[in-house]
Amino acid sequence: MTERPDRAVLDMTIQGMSCTACAARIEKGLGRMKGVEAVSVHYAGKSGSVRYYASLVSPEQIMDRVHDLGFRAALYGSQQGESDEQGKLLLRLVLSILLSLPLLLGMLHHYEWLSGIPLPGFIQEPLLQFVLAAIVQFGIGMPFYFNAYYALRERTANMDVLVAFGTTAAFAYSYYAMLAGLPLYFETSAVVITAVLLGKWLEASISDQALRAATGFERLQVMEAVVLRSGAAVTVRVEELRTGDTLITKAGSRIAADGAVVRGHAFVDESFLTGESMPVSKEPGDPIFAGTMVSGGELVSRIQATGSATMLSRIAALTRQSQSSKSSIGRKVDALAGIFVPLMMLLAIVTLLIWLLILRPGDLSTAAVHALAVVLAACPCALGLAAPISLVLASGRMARRGIVLKEAGVLERLAALDTVVLDKTGTLTEGKPQLKQIAVASGRSKLALLRIAAAAEAASAHPFALALKEEAGKKGLVLPQAEQFQAVYGRGIRARVEGRLIAIGNRRFAEEEGHAISPEMIRFAETAESAGESVLYQFADGICEGAYAFYDPVKRSSIEAVKQLQQSGVEVWLATGDHPAAAHAAAAEAGIRHIHASMLPEDKKALIEQLRQRHRRVAMAGDGWNDAPALAAADVGMAMGDGTEAALAAGHMTLIRARLTGIPDAIRISRLALRNIRQNLAFAFVYNAIVIPFAAFGGLEPWMAGTAMAFSSVSVVGNALRLKKQMERVVQT
Template sequence: MSNRQPTMERQSLSISGMTCAACAARIEKVVSKMEGVHEINVNFALGKGDVTFNHTTTPVEQITDNIKRLGFDARVETNLFAKSASTSAECNRLRNRFLLSACFTIPLLWTMVNHFHFTSGIWIPVLFLNPWFQFAMATFVQFVIGGPFYTSAYRALRHKSANMDVLVVLGTSAAYLYSHYVVFHPNATAIGQHPPLYFETSAMIITIVLLGKWLEAMAKKRTLHALEQLHALQAEEADVLRGRTVVRVPLAEVLPGDTIVIKPGAKIPADGTVITGWSAIDESLLTGESQPVDKHSGDTVIGGTVNLNGTLHVKAEKIGSHSALSHMIQLVVQAQHTKPSIQRHADDIAELFVPIVMSFAAITFAAWEFVFAPGDFGEALEHAISVLVIACPCAIGLATPTSVLVGSGKAAKKGILFKDGKHLEMLQQIDTILLDKTGTITEGKPKLTDYIAVGSIDEMTLLRYAAAAEVHSEHPLSRAVVAEAEAKCLAVPPASGFQAFPGYGIRASVEGKDVLIGTAQWLRKDGVKVHDMAEAVKFESQGKTVLYVAIQGRLAGLLAARDSIKVTSVQAIDTLRKWGVDVVMVTGDQERTALTIAQEVGIRSVHAGSLPDDKVKVLQKLQQAGRKVAMVGDGVNDAPALAAADIGVAIGTGADIAVEAADVNLVRGHLTGLTDAIRISQKTMANIKQNLSFALIYNVLAIPLAVIGWLEPWMAGTAMALSSISVVSNALRLQHSK
């Protein structure tokens, strides 16, 4: 029997035709029941869906066809930024529909002054009071401009669901058809009485709903601005060195290994390493850092950043969809597609809201028709229409996704990437943070400060053998050893049989001799006699990391390296402690070194000599005690703990495996990015709660007012539109928050 797991594929869909959160909930409910579909998240605010499915049993075309059968248009999203153009087009369409509707509604609105004593003296053209004129104006608005509402409502009801359009159609149709009946049956009213027409009510509701939709579309367009800014960073062409000639080619034709020539003022088209040249690079739009960063031979550059002055020759390494910028864009979009748990609760409410409101409207009509105003069909109808219109769940559906959209976009501008909407929600709940030392608290660029030979071997030979063994390792300490050998112009021999043991050290064969470099405990375990050295104690008390070197099973000496502490680490740790967050250091370094660094940055709890498994055990022990734990690291040995934490936070300058295992990526590589991320999480969640509270309180207060007759239908329509606009406007405040 085969134990192979089904191949899951993740696909973004563009979904149009949704009018409220109930539509999104309906799509999720139907598609999630399809065979082979693992998960689907539909974002009403963005008009997008994110589906995970088994493509061998359920092709994506089958999923889009099923969505189309529900009455919506769905297609595979091939361009992440096509939504911006479609949103602009939708804004224009809604604006034109609103203006046309307003032109036909204004004459009907003018007649409303005749309904009130204090405005009865205002002049009204006689034509506007003609029932047949009103009938003609209202008919155009109801069925030509309002036609899409009927289409959407029909599709929803045909599939046994109800959305906002059902409420709009029911309310406006009731007012229109009653008025239609009065026009064609004038004898139905008492002799001498003016026929009670409600054409202005139906037309005004449609016009106001269109105004609300237009303003919502414009607000959504603004929320896509962060994505557009990221997209604009991507270069379309590159100057590539072909032989001795520089040729300008489309970015798609650039291959890994090509030498790219980047002139002053040009965008860097791909991730790579500087071969020759020196320049200052503006990384502000990508990392949030305002100060330019100096780059020279051997330094890495990121595609999308701007070369300010000198000319650089860069070896292209990651291009197009593999670049850091493309990965950043994908993460931002993914975070905006997925839903925090708070939004799922809102979706559940929205799905039940429409049928509940329809029941309330029916009860309201019956109460006024038979109890409060017996026989006054017109008044009972008015109050029922008010209930139908005011209770549309648009604001509830927009409350969460617009805040997540703006919050994740704000984070991206500061170089903070959330992989999922739920991580944006969870980060502000963290009460304990575990920090790795090297590359997280420190710069991750240690320098070899001391090396002492033991026995017959001299210091230069010790350094030569150590560099030969370390040359194949990517660890920062290994690079420090190799850099020192290069600075001394030593002839480093080739090594073979290289092996790395995370948390312990490395092993290699140099000139036929077995070389071990690592901790004293590891060398002892391998049979090497390692005695306590006063120099080692001294170096460790100075915050230096000590590596022991053994050649052919005998201790040959030790190496000491010092890694400078990031200035921002002290500031970030101090901020976290003021917020009441427990900060713990977990490092594979020696205890004395770890304690020295911890004291310098203000950390009181330290777990030194921690192997990858030990870090996970420390983390799990805290979780079992009921703590919400975040792990922050950058190395390969941090990956297990990053994956096991409630929230894994990777320093963006770290190893790829650490970045992949984490839930949040700090592109800047500084711990102040962590405090910024927590603050953005706090503000976004506070914004979501404000939105939901407003939307729910609005409905709780407004529906009873409509039931008792304190709200005219046009007032209800205006209030409904304003509630959605206010929710989106409140979410947009996040763009300007500090």
């Protein structure tokens, strides 16, 4: 199915959510709009991503719908809303504390052991307590009512419904008690609102700290750059940069756009972008990336990508996409949170009836206090925050190490992996084969053979083709024009050069084409392959004219990665299209025992499917178009950052540094994140399982229940922040 050209994605920040039920309400409301294909709202990140069709709905209409649902939306990166909301929340908290303090002092007379503390007489005045509580309830607490109204209007319920209902009931009971001359409990509603505001402010502050630590890509973007215009260096805004411009970056400055160095030499700090801790030396011809820092010298470069096309912007977009998506754990928790509030309201009614009819027949006051405590103790926020913040921290840490996820579910699948299948060329090995030997049929010239081969391979980007063309360049050969080029995936190429049909490929290609390989070429191939080299044969009009032997060294980082994966209980397999001898030589050097050689793209895909049918959790790592089917078929497809666009598109995650050591790092981080999420979920369930029954049977005063509810979510966020330090320790070992 072809993708519609008007499909677009809207990333936005959303303010005013109080729990995951709010996020679910926005998803449901936007999902009903004509032209909206998919919606994902991230409560902890205060963000949302909407995939829509521009011909049917506009971003303005989508954000207006968010407003109609009772929230505030702004385009991602517009710097609107977040800091302003935290400031307003802090102001409401301070005012609520100041107004609640006299009520707290007045509460002391409820406890006999504190009744001896002298208090000013005016604090006990019922009218003063009524006025202070009313200001807190209907002034400072008014946003709870608005949010509860919007939720009920959409036939849903959220934390604001619990707070509004519970505190209103407490205030109403205290008002009744004031008229009836009974003990006053105005402090209950005021203290609960204060505690909820304190919890929300702490939660927002800690969450904001976590989110900023997890991303921060925006801080790498520069506002201005120096370019050459009409032979003079001028400063322009980064939005004015164009492909082909000559960019000048001095020491101590960040590079404004992706490009290639044309003049100068300097060291560049790419740590935030790729995870490489040491500055990288850059010389003419080397690639450079936006957001990286020139730490010494000056570079003059030719711009190749600007704005959203830069590597930095693509990483930021993918990270934002993964953080706004939902994992399976997140979806299950959201579904539970959706029924949590109605369930707690029902439990409060049951508590009221049990006390009123069975435990304290006719005692409406006691029954109401205990039912109120149940409402105020219930906390959907702790459940809602259990997964998102941990996932954001983990995906952000991976992005800082050059590991970019496309969606949150990848983290869960990473943690469960037990098998990793690796491609050979460019994944396990350097991916830059060197031409080691040339064998020619009698009467042929090696240079003449190489000249024809390089010409035939001119349109190919395969590593072997690049090695042939590089060798021809070193020899100073002038290449003829090739025509009718055709690549046969996983086998070889055909082209017409100087009137002859040239075919270059592996032995399987020769057999399928019906070309006979001469005995001397077979002997050459057997000797080369026994030494771990790969062999291609060259044919002209069906006659074998020669063969080439290539050697591609295994990366040192690959050997270390295989060792780390095996230590973590993950089996490593090698699946390559190369000859078995070359495959076994590379596998032996890397320490891999499971080897599949001479594999076509469909064979690699079939291997992945067979492993999954055996109930294995499989990842595939590769960098070429021939790896794309296997990458898509795996539980986790890992595309190497220097690979083809097909591999990057098919993979579920990208290793920017193209080093396999990113795989064990990703698995360790994901396992830590999943363990942290399970701890958070366990705490949230244990809290509700203990505190709610405790409140129902009279073990908690309403103000205590409300305070416990507010701080339960803070505890979950605090535990999630422990993950940050754990990940730092793990990736350093």
